[in-house]
Amino acid sequence: MIQKRFFVNGVERNIVVDGDASLADVLRGQMGLTGTKVGCGEGQCGACSVIMNGKVIRSCVTKMKRVDDGAKVETIEGVGQPGNLHPLQQAWMVHGGAQCGFCSPGFIVSAKGLLDQNQNPSREDVRDWFQKHRNACRCTGYVPLVDAVMDAAKVLRGEMKPEELEFKLPEGQSALGSSLPRPTALGKVTGTLDYGADLGMKLPDNALHLALVQAQVSHANLKGIDASEALKMPGVHSVLTHKDVKGKNRITGLITFPTNKGDGWDRPILCDEKVFQYGDAIAIVCADTEANARAAADKVKVDLEVLPAYLSAPEAMAEDAIEIHPGTPNVYYETQLVKGEETAPIFSDSNMVTVEGDFYLQRQPHMPIEPDVGFAYMGDDGKLYIHSKSIGVHLHLYMIAPGLGLEADQLALVANPMGGTFGYKFSPTMEALVGVAALATGRPAFLRYNYKQQQQYTGKRSPFWINLKFAATKDGELKAMESDWSVDHGPYSEFGDLLTMRGTQFIGAGYNIPNIRGNGRTVCTNHAWGSAFRSYGSPQSFFSSESLMDMLAEKLGMDPLELRYKNCYRPGSTTPTGQDPEVFPLPDLLDKLRPKYQAAKEKAKKESTDTLKKGVGISLGIYGCGLDGPDSSEAWAELNPDDTFTIHTSWQDHGQGADIGCVCTAHEILHKMGVPPEKINFTWPNTAKCPNSGPSGGSRQQVVTGNAIRVACEELVKAMEKPGGGFMTYSEMKAADKPTKYEGKWSAAGAKDCDTATGQGKPFLVYMYGAFMSEVTVDITTGETKVDRMTLAGDVGKIVNKLAVDGQMWGGLAQGIGLALSEDFEDIQKHASMVGAGFPYIKTVPDDLELIYIESPRPDGPYGAAGVGELPLTSPHVSIINAISNACGVRITHLPARPEKVLAKLQGK
Known part of the structure; x- marks a missing residue:
């Protein structure tokens, strides 16, 4: 000292x-x-x-x-x-x-x-x-x-x-x-504003700090755990194993489709029989400080029988691969896409122009700045309270309660103010772990991952391996598509079947393709488990179809923009799932982009040199707003004693703007009573206090919960109206014996899950639409690509808050640059830091990011609004890849497009 x-x-x-x-x-x-x-x-x-x-x-x-x-x-x-x-x-x-x-x-x-x-x-x-x-x-x-x-x-x-x-x-x-x-x-x-680690430092003095004993191999049978040395270390209170878990010791993956061959109960809270991936939690050390807990965790001895590790879908699908979860095949879910006539005769027609490609989009790490963090304690009401970065508090409650041995009413989940998650917290990560510790010790328990743990023991975007074919007439009219995709979803099944269905919904989306046949499958592997990531499933899907559109344009001798313009959704078009689009902004978005695109091509041609080649690429992106099928939400609107208002929801905010979305949506009605926005309060999600508004993912909250807020506010305002005009105060409402809190519920009635046998359905009522343009410079001596400028022409319906929408768009474009050029979590050790995993810093992202909006009111959106968060990461990466091809003739089909890949292709390797 x-x-x-x-x-x-x-x-x-x-x-x-x-x-x-x-x-x-x-x-x-x-x-x-x-x-x-x-x-x-x-x-x-x-x-x-x-x-x-x-x-x-x-x-x-x-x-x-x-x-x-x-x-x-x-x-x-x-x-x-x-x-x-x-x-x-x-x-x-x-x-x-x-x-x-x-x-x-x-x-x-x-x-x-x-x-x-x-x-x-x-x-x-x-x-x-x-x-x-x-x-x-x-x-x-x-x-x-x-x-x-x-x-x-x-x-x-x-x-x-x-x-x-x-x-x-x-x-x-x-x-x-x-x-x-x-x-x-x-x-x-x-x-x-206190985030999770800040709140953890302000827990009572008897709080225990946790450290995990984690697997250092990717696949093994667990033979034994020896914690004797760890228990002798300074400050150690206890070492917990699967034997200390009172419930099923499993997190349920909530099977979406009945044809799934697994039961969803495949993720252990603490490993009891097997290790399924690198970093799996085997034991929890509870101590007086984090440093003491981590030091003791290093002393726990684990006896493992190492098994073959299948770190990619092709490896796990091999004939000699053993079942990762005994009794469940490694390919545990399959789906088909059947639309229109048989495609084989169309592809064999000599009058058709066909094109085919194989594509791979990598295991993208989320890389929030705030690592995962959470804590748990027993409340005075007898409930176990778990505070975390959860973006689905009610969802997670039901996913972890049986594993902890609790009924749903014995558990409450609370969402802390949190640094961005970008979707990984759609899955519970540490929630069950801190819950186990609090239940076993009877004391508050706090756990904070370091960044290596954030990288190695939280979910990643699941890679897709896609083979795709297009058939078009000689004048460029798309007639048929054939697709085959395998989803590497890691060892745990949660939402894997739903992710695979995203291939059905978004491969080829944006275009009227009358005849489609496709096959998709979810594959269990031993690499990092697959979790939701912004634009869930669409970056993988659009990487194949938007790359192939450029390849088709080249073969036809057509301009890539004009080929898209010819085939994009118009009245009479249907989506790959057979749905009629609710609005048709794509032609207008491309019209707005066209003059900028033509100017950019001329500029690129003029400024290219012998070593620095400039190019321009475009792509289309679409995403639905909601959970598949009749998604629903609930909100409450309450008049407070001081005549302010509280909008009660469990709209979790991980940076997308739940607070401002809630306030602006409610204010559209409440301002008619002269209420300023500063008199409208929002709530931090807490399952013990808030209605079930569902998870914050899939750009659903502004549409689904926004509608619930609208309904609740309408009911409250109606109740406050005076017969002769004006509105009652809180005291007047009480004097009239009228309730001061009103609930609003809304459901996406008319939405329908896609059929697993055909892929046909109406999964979402509201979609977002965008057209992306990237301008790049490729140094052909090194293979390095620099993004000079990006443009996004988007339609997210009525804009609810301009700052929030702009921010989501800019942020999505930046993540698209990382996805295209640098980000990866393939190497478990090398990619365990921000720099190692290819984080895009400010000089990687151009200052020149242009946003263009069309506001087509959505019939089912609150006041015409759609969501926004997913749209900007649907396909910006493909516009970059297409721009690289336009610049130097190199087509990258296996992301990320690191300099060595581009250089190797330039050199013909």
């Missing part, structure tokens, strides 16, 4: 610390300054940025013994507080820079470090600064962050008044469609 005297936010601190402790841990743990966040813990994300002696540093990798006596440290708490904001914080709010908000304090502190040195930076100066300091954002696409810095600099230079950075909604106007900042933005930009 050492004594340190230094200054934090202008206040002298004289404390005793562990010299090897990080500055971040001391700031957070010993000083309670939890505005400084710890993300990767490896200096790769910048969430922990502070200013020390005038320089921006990453405090998670700065040891206290390197902090000089008398050092001056500035954290987000010293930059500005609620009621006394720095221009950067105000600008962050008004530009929508805080989506999930976990990275915001680090970015704002870093930006202050820049503006302290240079009050007149260029946009490129800002981008260079954030790149240099490794400030990483997974939500925003970086554009609004640079916008915010530029406006804050104007205020500091006196060129803009501070009040110009405040959003003011005109009195009496609805917030629907406005740029009203999120209600949570203030807490996010000041570091005062």
Whole structure:
């Protein structure tokens, strides 16, 4: 231990610390300054940025013994507080820079470090600064962050008044469609909103810290566990194994289709018979500190009989492969697509132009900045409470309760404020683990993954192996499609059959293809388990069909845009599942893109050199809003004693904007009573207190829960109406003996699950539509691809909040760049960090991202709105791959398109 005297936010601190402790841990743990966040813990994300002696540093990798006596440290708490904001914080709010908000304090502190040195930076100066300091954002696409810095600099230079950075909604106007900042933005930009790790530090003193004993192999029989040495380690309370789990010790995968050959009970909470993937939890060490728990976990001995590991679908489908789950075949679900006439005669017709390709989209890691975190405790009401990053609290309650040995009414799940999940938390990860610990010990239990665990022990996007064929007339009219796809879903079946059905719904989507035959299957493997990821199943699907459209255009001698324009949905068209589209914006979206596309092609041709080849690529993307079939939701609208309103939902927010979506949707009705948006409150999801609004995935909440909010508000307003005009107050409602809370329910009536024998159905009532254009430069001496510019022309119906929609679009494009060029989780060790897995930092994402909107009102959307979150990641990656082909003639069919792949193809290898 050492004594340190230094200054934090202008206040002298004289404390005793562990010299090897990080500055971040001391700031957070010993000083309670939890505005400084710890993300990767490896200096790769910048969430922990502070200013020390005038320089921006990453405090998670700065040891206290390197902090000089008398050092001056500035954290987000010293930059500005609620009621006394720095221009950067105000600008962050008004530009929508805080989506999930976990990275915001680090970015704002870093930006202050820049503006302290240079009050007149260029946009490129800002981008260079954030790149240099490794400030990483997974939500925003970086554009609004640079916008915010530029406006804050104007205020500091006196060129803009501070009040110009405040959003003011005109009195009496609805917030629907406005740029009203999120209600949570203030807490996010000041570091005062507590995320999971912050809340964990504020648990009672008797809380136990957990560490996992995890498998270091991908497939094995479990022969024994010896915890004797671990139990002797300092601070250890207990070591828990499967024997301490009182229930079924399984998480149910909730089988969607009855033809699934598994029963869904295939994921152990703690391994009892087998290890199914690298990182599987075998035991839980409970101790007084995280450090002691982790040290003891290293002492637990596990006896394993290693089995063959099948790390890809083809390996697991081989004839000699053993069953990963004995009694269930590795190919456990199959589906067919049958639309129109038989396709074989069409493909054999000599008058047809045919094209075929094999495509693979990789195991994409979600890479949130905040690693997985959660805690559990026994409530005074006798329930077990589990707090986590769950984006489906009611769903997860039913998935884990039997495994814990609890009835549903004995368990409550609560969604913490959370850093983005991008879908991996559609599946429970640590919820059951902290539940087991709290039940077994009777004490609060806290678990925080480090970033290696985040990478190795949470779900990933499931790879698709796709063979696809198109047949078209010589003038480019699509006549037939044949598809075959295998989904590598890892060892656990949850939602795997549903994911495979996404191939039915989205391979070839966007085009009127009258005759289709297809076969898809879900394959159990020993690689990372497959979980939901933004645009679930469509990036894989569109990678095949949107690549093949360009290949067909080349064979026909047609322009890729015009081939798409000729075949895209119009009245009379049907989807691959036989559904009539509800709106037809694709021709208009392509019309808006066409002049930009033509100009971009001319520019690329003019600017290409002998070594730097420029190209332009396009793609279409579509996604449904909802869970398949008659999806439903519930919301409550309540008038409070102070005449404010609370909209009760379990609309989980992982950065997409549940708070602002809730407020703007309710305000469309409530503003007619003169209610300002600041008098509308939202709720943090809690199954013990909130109605079941369903999970936040599939861009469903704005449509399904938005409609439920609309219905609830309509009922409340109707009840508040006075016979002679005007509206009752809370006290008047009570005096009239009228309820002050009203429920709203809505269901997607008319939606119908796709048939597994034919793939035909009407899975969603509302869809999102987009057309993407990418402009790239390929260095043919290295194979490196640089994305210069991207354009997204999209239709998400009536825009509910402009800031939220723009942010979702920019963020999706940035993730599309990573998917196309760098991101992967194939190598379990190499890809276990952000840098190793190919995270796209700010200089990888162009500053020039253009958004174009059409607002076609959706008949079934609240006030005509659709969702938005999935659309921008449906197919931007394919526009990049098509642009690479346009630039240098290289067609990449196995993602990501790393430089060595492009170079090898250029060299004919």
